[in-house]
Amino acid sequence: MRTSRTRHVGLPRWVFVPAVLAGVFVVLPVASLATRITWSDFPDLIASDAALEALELSLRTSSASTTLCLLLGIPLALVLARSQSRWLGLLRSLVLLPLVLPPVVGGIALLAAFGRRGLLGEQLDAWGVQIAFSTIAVVMAQTFVSLPFLVVSLEGALRTAGERYDVVAASLGAAPTTVLRRVTLPLVLPGLASGTVLAFARSLGEFGATVTFAGSLEGTTRTLPLLIYNLRAVDADAAVAMSLLLVAVAILVIGLVRPRGAS
Amino acid sequence: MSTPGTPASTATSGALAVRVGVDQRDVDVAFEVAPGETVAILGPNGAGKSTTLEVISGLLRPDSGHVVLDGRVLTGPRAWVAPHTRRIALLAQDPLLFPHLSVLDNVAFGPRSTGSGRRDARAIAGRWLGAVDAVDLAERRPAELSGGQAQRVAVARALAAEPRVLLLDEPMAALDIAVAPALRQLLRDVLVDQTTVLVTHHVLDALLLADRVVVIEDGRVVEDGPTGVVLSRPRSAFAARFAGLNLIAGTATGTTTATGVRRPDGTVVHGVPADPAPRPDAPAVAVFRPSAVAVHRVAPGGSPRNALPVTITELEPLGDLVRVRSHDLAADVTPAAVADLRLAPGLPVTFVVKASEVDVFAS
Numbered sequence: 001m002r003t004s005r006t007r008h009v010g011l012p013r014w015v016f017v018p019a020v021l022a023g024v025f026v027v028l029p030v031a032s033l034a035t036r037i038t039w040s041d042f043p044d045l046i047a048s049d050a051a052l053e054a055l056e057l058s059l060r061t062s063s064a065s066t067t068l069c070l071l072l073g074i075p076l077a078l079v080l081a082r083s084q085s086r087w088l089g090l091l092r093s094l095v096l097l098p099l100v101l102p103p104v105v106g107g108i109a110l111l112a113a114f115g116r117r118g119l120l121g122e123q124l125d126a127w128g129v130q131i132a133f134s135t136i137a138v139v140m141a142q143t144f145v146s147l148p149f150l151v152v153s154l155e156g157a158l159r160t161a162g163e164r165y166d167v168v169a170a171s172l173g174a175a176p177t178t179v180l181r182r183v184t185l186p187l188v189l190p191g192l193a194s195g196t197v198l199a200f201a202r203s204l205g206e207f208g209a210t211v212t213f214a215g216s217l218e219g220t221t222r223t224l225p226l227l228i229y230n231l232r233a234v235d236a237d238a239a240v241a242m243s244l245l246l247v248a249v250a251i252l253v254i255g256l257v258r259p260r261g262a263s
Numbered sequence: 264m265s266t267p268g269t270p271a272s273t274a275t276s277g278a279l280a281v282r283v284g285v286d287q288r289d290v291d292v293a294f295e296v297a298p299g300e301t302v303a304i305l306g307p308n309g310a311g312k313s314t315t316l317e318v319i320s321g322l323l324r325p326d327s328g329h330v331v332l333d334g335r336v337l338t339g340p341r342a343w344v345a346p347h348t349r350r351i352a353l354l355a356q357d358p359l360l361f362p363h364l365s366v367l368d369n370v371a372f373g374p375r376s377t378g379s380g381r382r383d384a385r386a387i388a389g390r391w392l393g394a395v396d397a398v399d400l401a402e403r404r405p406a407e408l409s410g411g412q413a414q415r416v417a418v419a420r421a422l423a424a425e426p427r428v429l430l431l432d433e434p435m436a437a438l439d440i441a442v443a444p445a446l447r448q449l450l451r452d453v454l455v456d457q458t459t460v461l462v463t464h465h466v467l468d469a470l471l472l473a474d475r476v477v478v479i480e481d482g483r484v485v486e487d488g489p490t491g492v493v494l495s496r497p498r499s500a501f502a503a504r505f506a507g508l509n510l511i512a513g514t515a516t517g518t519t520t521a522t523g524v525r526r527p528d529g530t531v532v533h534g535v536p537a538d539p540a541p542r543p544d545a546p547a548v549a550v551f552r553p554s555a556v557a558v559h560r561v562a563p564g565g566s567p568r569n570a571l572p573v574t575i576t577e578l579e580p581l582g583d584l585v586r587v588r589s590h591d592l593a594a595d596v597t598p599a600a601v602a603d604l605r606l607a608p609g610l611p612v613t614f615v616v617k618a619s620e621v622d623v624f625a626s
Contacts, residue, residue, distance in 0.1 A: 164359055170346040171320055171353040172424040174376035179347075182372070186363045 030247055036240045045241035053219060054227040055245065061135065061223060062203035065142035069199045072143075073150040074192070078180070080151065081158035099148040106144050107212025114140070114213075137214035138221050142203035149198040157191020158184070201253055204246070276333050277427045277458030283311070283318045284327035290314050290482035293328070296428070296475075301459040303473035303490070305466075305502065311482040312462045316430050319460065320353050321346035332427055347376075352426035356436040358417035360405035366416050367392065367401040373424025391419040395449055411442030415449060422453060429454070431461040435468060444538035447471055451539065466508060470494055470550065471539070471624060478502045495591045509556065509592050509616075511549040512626065515541035522623045524549040532569050534621030541625045548626040555620035556594035558587055560604055562613040569621065571614040575606060589614065 045051070080092055098106055114121045114131045124131060131137050165187060169179040185192065207225040214221040216230060224246055231239040282293035290311035296302045304312050317323035318338060319330055330338040332351070337344040352373070360369050370388035371381075379387065392398045395415045405413060414434065421429055434450070435443045450472055463469055469476050469490055476493040478486035486493050486502055493502060495510045511532050513524040522540075523533040524547050532549045541547035562570045573589035580586075584595045587606060594614055596606075606612065 164357075165361060167322060167346075168353065168359045169361075169372065169376070171351065171426075171430075172373035172376055172420065173347055173350065174372070175347050178376050182376075183361060187361075189363075 033240055033244050033247065037244065038237065041237065042241055042244075045238045046245050048238070050218065050227060051224075051238070051242055051245070054222055054224045054242075055249075057135070057138075057219070057222065058204060058224040059249075061138045061142060062200055064139045065146055065203045066196060066200045068139065068143045069147050069150045069203075070196065073147050073195070073199070074154065074185075076147075077151045077154035077158060078184075081155045082163070095151060096148050098145050099152075103141075103145055103206065103208025103210075104212050107141060107209035110137070110141060110144060110209065110213040132213060133215045133217065133221060135214075135220050138210050138223060141209035141213045142206045145206055145209055146199040146202040149202050150195040153191050153195035153198060154188060157188040157195075160191075161187045197253060197256075201250060204249065204253070278333050279319070279428055279458060279460070280329070280331040281315065281319055282328035283315050283325050285311075285314055285318075285323070285482075286326045288314055288482065291328075292477075292479055292482065292484045294477045294484060294487055296458055296460060298458055299456045300475060301454050301457075301461060301473045302475045302477055303461045303463055303469035304477050304479060305463060305469055306479035310479045312479055313432065315479070316353070316432055316460065316462055319428070320351050320430055321349050350425070350427045351430060352421040352424050352428075353430045353432065354417055354421045354434050356433040358405075358410075358413040360408075360413055360416060360420070362405050364405075365401065366397070366403050366405065366408070369405065369416060370420045370423050373420060377424065387423055388419075391423040392416070394422070394453060395419040409442075410438055411446060414438060414446055418446075418449065418453065422457070427458060429457055429459045431459060431463075433463055433465075434461075435463075435465065448539045466494060470508070470510070470548075471626075476502075509549075509551050509553060511592075513547065513549075515543050515545055515547035515623065515625070517543070521618075522547075523618075524623055530571075532571070532621060533618040534569075534623040535619060537622035537624050539625045541623050546626045547623055549621050549623050551616050551621045553586060553593040553595040554584075555616050556592075557615045558594050558596050558600065558604060558606065559613045559615055563615060569616050569618060571616075573612060573614050575608050575610045575612060577608055578606060587612075 076095065080088060080095070085091075101109075111118060111132060113119050114124070114137070116122070116125050116130065116132060118132075121131065131140065161184075165183050166179050169183045170176075174182065205225060206223070207229065210221065210223060211226055211229075216222045216226045222230070224242060228239050228242050228246070231242065277296070277298045279296040281295070282291075284291045288311060292311060292315055294302065304315065306312050314323065318325050318328070321330075321337065321344065324338065324343065327340075328338070329336060329340075332349070335344075336342040337349050337351075360366070361372065364372065367385060367388050370391055371384040374384035374387045375381065389398065389401070392401055395418055397412065397415050397419060400408060400412060400416065405416075408416065414437075418434075431450075435446055438446060447468065454472060459472075461468065461472055473490045476486065476488065476490050477484055478493065491510055491512065494508055511524055511526060513526045513532075516523045516525050516531055517533075521533070522536045523531045524541075525531050534549050534551070537550075559570075562572070571592065573592060575587055575589055577588045578585055578601065579588065581595060583597075585598055585601050585606075587594045587596055587601070589612075592614060600606075604612070
């Protein structure tokens with residue numbers, strides 16, 4: 001709801017001090033990156049083969065995992081928002097687990113399931129399918145950590161939108177799939193868009209689960225965050241330059257599809 | 264099952280039989296609606312009106328009871344038809360137009376969902392927008408409409424789905440007093456031959472739209488009969504409080520500013536034209552509240568008054584007042600007046616009501 005620019009109940013003045021401090025705390029380190037760099041070398045540093053390869057891999061895997069998040073996350077959010085099962089609370093907690101789990105633990109869990117000697121991995125290995133330490137593993141690690149972001153924002157949007165329009169659509173003769181396609185999803189498009197951006201951004205920055213489950217193999221699993229970590233010890237300047245590149249990409253992504261005001 | 268291309272012969276289909284038993288809300292009501300008939304469900308808040316509509320539309324499965332439409336069991340002990348295949352459209356007090364679709368696409372939604380192609384659906388939508396006089400709104404977004412316009416479009420959208428039964432849940436409740444009469448008139452026009460169940464708080468809605476009235480109180484049907492009978496001679500407490508109107512039917516006389524109703528015996532009851540306005544010599548009904556009626560032993564003079572010679576048939580207490588009845592007419596007077604005038608059944612008296620207190624409607 002948009003309100004006019006009147007001041008509501010006045011905030012106590014002291015609140016502004018920690019608020020500004022919080023803003024500075026986030027902005028200062030990111031801005032400092034720009035001071036740690038020799039700008040004349042910057043083009044060469046980010047245009048190196050390794051950097052471009054890692055950036056391309058990052059964008060490719062993040063796009064794939066975001067698509068996977070949409071395919072799996074939209075139905076899951078619908079079930080969580082609309083179903084009335086009493087197991088729903090438990091299901092929601094389990095799905096949100098990756099949100100609070102350390103990513104490294106997520107990576108170890110993925111290994112336990114899909115690694116060569118994992119629960120499913122052993123059978124897959126017998127069929128000649130090896131997932132761990134491949135590009136597919138990167139996508140799976142990213143999907144694992146990003147899925148809750150999409151599900152949470154979409155479920156919130158679905159609950160806010162309510163079922164009233166769905167009921168009207170059904171009374172006009174629309175079958176459930178038609179209602180979903182023509183009414184439910186169009187109405188939660190802003191929530192879906194912001195959830196997608198969050199999932200993509202989280203995938204782009206994924207490190208812990210990826211390095212554990214997919215390793216850091218140049219060309220196949222070494223995404224930009226992994227490359228930056230590798231370079232940090234041997235070529236600090238390059239690491240800073242690539243960090244700046246990642247910051248630029250992140251700002252671009254958020255700027256493109258910024259979650260717009262209302263919730 | 265609805266099949267695309269089924270002709271929408273509304274007058275011969277839409278026979279509805281409903282029995283709703285919901286233990287948790289202590290509701291047990293039953294009524295029938297004939298093809299093409301409009302039935303108004305009246306009752307206080309929480310009486311079970313909305314529950315009944317939810318059961319008919321298939322949103323709520325009752326503990327017991329049934330919904331039978333044209334001989335097909337939609338809801339029953341061993342039957343269940345999904346809401347979207349029932350062909351029962353619902354129009355609530357909030358128009359709930361889909362905010363992301365234009366007005367035209369909103370109205371085309373029903374036909375489109377039941378199998379029509381995009382072009383056919385839009386043609387059907389255009390015709391219904393014409394029927395509700397909203398063609399010029401076709402390209403607008405719902406956010407750009409006024410409350411009255413949005414509800415008109417919602418009516419068109421519901422009817423474009425060619426429902427066998429239309430459910431109206433207080434369709435006028437959220438509207439401005441100024442625009443409600445126009446929508447009421449619109450519904451009068453489009454609900455001819457459309458089987459309709461109308462839930463309302465408003466006596467006027469029932470009077471002008473319904474063929475029959477079902478009064479629900481505390482989850483039970485307490486009255487079920489022709490509108491005129493229920494509203495003029497209510498037996499239930501609710502109907503007496505909210506209705507209990509005096510209705511005099513006849514043909515309209517007079518001009519657009521001063522009008523009246525000529526009764527079959529030739530006497531004229533004078534009143535003021537209301538919305539929908541009566542046309543001379545067309546059927547009309549004069550409506551006035553019992554509290555607007557004074558009782559006299561001798562007819563008084565004075566031209567702006569109607570003097571109706573009657574014989575008292577009964578006296579009944581009504582809160583602080585006494586309702587004096589003469590067949591279909593009633594007057595509410597104080598107990599002191601009853602004592603002063605020594606009113607009693609069988610006594611000939613004169614009911615007097617000012618013309619300005621009498622609303623005359625086309626009927």
